[in-house]
Amino acid sequence: MVGMEMRVPGNAPLKAVDMPQPMLDREDLAYWDTLDYCMYLSKARGIIVNSFAELEAVVINAMARADAGTDNKECLRWLDEQPSRSVVYLCFGSRGSFTVSQLREIANGLERSGHRFLWVVKRPVEEEGTKQVHEAAKPGDDFDLASVLPKGFMERTKGRGMVVKAWAPQVEVLSRESVGVFVSHCGWNSVLEGVVAGVPMIAWPLYAEQHVNREVMVGEMKVAVAVDQREEDGFVSAEEVEKRVREVMESKEIGERSLKLKRMALAAVGESGSSTTALANLVQSWS
The missing domain is CATH 3.40.50.2000 (Glycogen Phosphorylase B;)
Structure with missing residues (x-):
């Protein structure tokens, strides 16, 4: 298994041995936690990524094209x-x-x-x-x-x-x-x-x-x-x-x-609401 090569859209081929160790052990709780998190990512309206488009254009474009499929509604x-x-x-x-x-x-x-x-x-x-x-x-x-x-x-x-x-x-x-x-x-x-x-x-x-x-x-x-x-x-x-x-x-x-x-x-997330203002102040503090 560790010698297997995995292909994920937007990424270069990866060997299983290069994955985080818990992902190689189905008895590890972290293995199932990771799958659980990934399952919910597909249901998110958006994902904030610690990167920028020019640095990882292929990966980000692949994420943007991803089709999470249709949920059972x-x-x-x-x-x-x-x-x-x-x-x-x-x-x-x-x-x-x-x-x-x-x-x-x-x-x-x-x-x-x-x-x-x-x-x-x-x-x-x-x-x-x-x-x-x-x-x-x-x-x-x-x-x-x-x-x-x-x-x-x-x-x-x-x-x-x-x-x-x-x-x-x-x-x-x-x-x-x-x-x-x-x-x-x-x-x-x-x-x-x-x-x-x-x-x-x-x-x-x-x-x-x-x-x-x-x-x-x-x-x-x-x-x-x-x-x-x-x-x-x-x-x-x-x-x-x-x-x-x-x-x-x-x-x-x-x-x-x-x-x-x-x-x-709803008022808090409005144009001049407390949450909107707090987030704007946080972003401003980073500039």
């Missing part, structure tokens, strides 16, 4: 058919995997709530009784949804619910008029995407700084309610899922607060 079409603010969207980030037992609790809670939902499910972790997470979704890493969800769940919720594997175009999902609640792992990018879309949130932190973010979302921003999690492993019951979904769906106060922050966020 079936979930967006489905959302467009749903009533305004009627759908609960659940997504827990690139590392938000759960045990099978937790997935089934979520499913039961959604079913009991009676609300429409769009749920992004990643391959479950194998270890029962451990904290959820923490492995990035592997491209092409398939699994059988029916085997990890409650028996008959897909059939019973057909029409009012949709389950997709691994990934959904989150910014586009949150911008849909039909989305009324966002169940989030409290990763900061997701929090900001929810704020900009004006969608009330249910805070379900998993790891890293997300528990701190939850406190900000609930206590300071006042755009979310938090789920009650079992202390030893973060487990959340079906009853709790049902309760929080109903609570946020029916909360006029959180909805109004979310729309207020949306207006503030």
Whole structure:
């Protein structure tokens, strides 16, 4: 393998041995992390590169011509058919995997709530009784949804619910008029995407700084309610899922607060907004 020659558009041929060492070992977490990042690069509207066109014209031209292909937008079409603010969207980030037992609790809670939902499910972790997470979704890493969800769940919720594997175009999902609640792992990018879309949130932190973010979302921003999690492993019951979904769906106060922050966020990136001004000042400081 190390003697193999690889050809990437815009680059001179590379030998496998010249690649970063983790990319030669599929057991290395960095290998899968890199593939995960590359998968998301193809979905970006643009990429800031630490170079300039005259220095690497061939590579940059190849990047500009790259066709990321068409994403599966079936979930967006489905959302467009749903009533305004009627759908609960659940997504827990690139590392938000759960045990099978937790997935089934979520499913039961959604079913009991009676609300429409769009749920992004990643391959479950194998270890029962451990904290959820923490492995990035592997491209092409398939699994059988029916085997990890409650028996008959897909059939019973057909029409009012949709389950997709691994990934959904989150910014586009949150911008849909039909989305009324966002169940989030409290990763900061997701929090900001929810704020900009004006969608009330249910805070379900998993790891890293997300528990701190939850406190900000609930206590300071006042755009979310938090789920009650079992202390030893973060487990959340079906009853709790049902309760929080109903609570946020029916909360006029959180909805109004979310729309207020949306207006503030859009103003911040306007022509003379605080974020626009701060970025302009930063660029000016480099000149």
